[in-house]
Amino acid sequence: xxxxxxxxxxxxxxxxxxxxxxxxxxxxxxxxxxxxxxxxxxxxxxxxxxxxxxxxxxxxxxxxxxxxxxxxxxxxxxxxxxxxxxxxxxxxxxxx
Amino acid sequence: xxxxxxxxxxxxxxxxxxxxxxxxxxxxxxxxxxxxxxxxxxxxxxxxxxxxxxxxxxxxxxxxxxxxxxxxxxxxxxxxxxxxxxxxxxxxxxxxxxxxxxxxxxxxxxxxxxxxxxxxxxxxxxxxxxxxxxxxxxxxxxxxxxxxxxxxxxxxxxxxxxxxxxxxxxxxxxxxxxxxxxxxxxxxxxxxxxxxxxxxxxxxxxxxxxxxxxxxxxxxxxxxxxxxxxxxxxxxxxxxxxxxxxxxxxxxxxxxxxxxxxxxxxxxxx
Numbered sequence: 160x161x162x163x164x165x166x167x168x169x170x171x172x173x174x175x176x177x178x179x180x181x182x183x184x185x186x187x188x189x190x191x192x193x194x195x196x197x198x199x200x201x202x203x204x205x206x207x208x209x210x211x212x213x214x215x216x217x218x219x220x221x222x223x224x225x226x227x228x229x230x231x232x233x234x235x236x237x238x239x240x241x242x243x244x245x246x247x248x249x250x251x252x253x254x255x
Numbered sequence: 256x257x258x259x260x261x262x263x264x265x266x267x268x269x270x271x272x273x274x275x276x277x278x279x280x281x282x283x284x285x286x287x288x289x290x291x292x293x294x295x296x297x298x299x300x301x302x303x304x305x306x307x308x309x310x311x312x313x314x315x316x317x318x319x320x321x322x323x324x325x326x327x328x329x330x331x332x333x334x335x336x337x338x339x340x341x342x343x344x345x346x347x348x349x350x351x352x353x354x355x356x357x358x359x360x361x362x363x364x365x366x367x368x369x370x371x372x373x374x375x376x377x378x379x380x381x382x383x384x385x386x387x388x389x390x391x392x393x394x395x396x397x398x399x400x401x402x403x404x405x406x407x408x409x410x411x412x413x414x415x416x417x418x419x420x421x422x423x424x425x426x427x428x429x430x431x432x433x434x435x436x437x438x439x440x441x442x443x444x445x446x447x448x449x450x451x452x453x454x455x456x457x458x459x460x461x462x463x464x465x466x467x468x469x470x471x472x473x474x475x476x477x478x479x480x481x482x483x484x485x486x487x488x489x490x491x492x493x494x495x496x497x498x499x500x501x502x503x504x505x506x507x508x509x510x511x512x513x514x515x516x517x518x519x520x521x522x523x524x525x
Contacts, residue, residue: 160373160436161429161486163407165416169485180458181465182490199372200489206378207436207492209457 160203168193182212187222191239194219198240216241216249290376290389291369293320301326305333313340313355313363320367324390328400328426333365335427336388339434339503343441347520353441353448356384367392374404377433379440386437388430401426418484418497420504428500435499436492439464442520461491468498470525471515478511 168174174189175197182204185197194214201212214222216237223233237246299306299319303326309315315336321329343349355363363386370376370391378387394404405425411417412425420428443460446452452460472478482488487497498516501509507517518524 160376161411161417161432162372163374165411165414165485180462180491181494182458183488203372203376204490204492206376207496208461208490 160207162200162203166193166196166200168196182208182210184212185214185222187226189222191236194240216245217252217254220249220253290378292389293318293367296320296366303330303333305330305337309333309337309365313337313351314361315355315363315365318364318366320392321365321390322367323392324367324395325400328395328404331401332390332427332430335424335430336365336434339431339438342503343438348522349438349441349445349520351384353384353445354437355386356381361385363387366390369393373429374407375429375433377436379437382444384441384444388433404429414485416485418487418501418504420500424504428504431500431503432496435496435503438499438520439492439495458492461495464519465491465494467524468512468515468519471518472511474525475518476511476514478515480510480512483510483512 168185168189171193173186174193175183175185178184183200185193189197198213201214205211219237219240220230220233223236228236234246237249241249296318299317299322301317301322306317309317317329317333340351340354343354344351361381361383363380363384365388368376368389368391370389370393374391374394376389376391378389380386394400394407405422408417408425408428409422412419417428439461440457442464443452443457446460452463455463469481472481482494482497483501484497487494498512502513502516505513507513
């Protein structure tokens with residue numbers, strides 16, 4: 160599926176890489192706006208790739224802890240990406 | 256929707272078994288849907304030659320949800336889709352059985368839907384080749400779709416994001432790109448049936464296909480480029496669809512990649 164807009168994060172090579180299946184994936188340092196844009200792409204790719212590359216709150220938490228973020232700082236950034244409901248649901252099932 | 260945790264799932268009534276493609280990760284709410292089907296959709300009564308031809312010759316039905324797409328746009332897109340199917344059958348010997356399913360109960364369809372993120376989408380409905388192509392209502396409702404979509408597609412081509420196609424084909428380019436996905440899946444289904452691939456998941460199959468085509472392109476045609484557009488570098492499935500669009504619109508002799516894909520589709524592999 161062709162996205163309607165070119166994502167801005169691709170202007171920054173440090174925000175993405177490719178995995179072993181040559182699928183574009185975000186690096187741990189990608190900013191919140193990149194996650195929002197990437198999740199649009201990931202949603203479009205589900206029918207053709209048959210895999211869901213969406214970055215959910217738990218995956219975002221894991222990305223940020225790998226680069227030394229505190230839980231407080233992760234939650235602050237999550238507000239720019241996810242709805243309140245999504246963050247609350249994640250907290251209920253939070254895995255360190 | 257605004258891109259917050261977007262996923263892709265068909266919702267609404269009367270969706271005839273379109274798979275729920277995204278159920279979330281179990282711990283958080285699933286992503287917001289980006290494709291909502293029309294409720295109570297039914298087969299269109301619109302009288303267009305191409306609609307009858309698709310129904311009678313290809314077993315593809317066009318739904319009422321496309322009734323507000325202007326005729327010129329719909330006619331051009333369905334005609335292009337029909338051309339792709341004709342080429343696949345006659346030039347590449349890919350049977351309808353693999354491309355669009357077989358048996359009267361297995362109909363592929365063309366529908367309108369509220370979508371975000373894309374102008375058109377191809378969704379595989381089952382393991383028999385049946386598919387639905389959706390056109391985004393937001394992109395054509397109350398608009399001159401032909402002009403609007405040509406302009407939008409043109410912007411992406413001008414930036415090198417999408418493969419270059421003739422300007423008079425901009426409004427049908429998304430359809431051909433989507434057909435590229437369906438063709439690749441038809442090849443996968445055929446290769447599985449012929450035991451060329453067995454339990455290989457589709458995403459790994461797509462990497463292998465890309466490797467095989469690049470090998471032909473490099474070794475046989477000394478091509479140095481390995482992609483036809485920026486978007487084709489996002490993943491191997493989009494790579495195939497973009498290269499497919501290049502071959503369809505620009506012909507075999509456009510580049511080493513189009514020659515290689517043409518060879519690959521004809522079964523002339525290394």
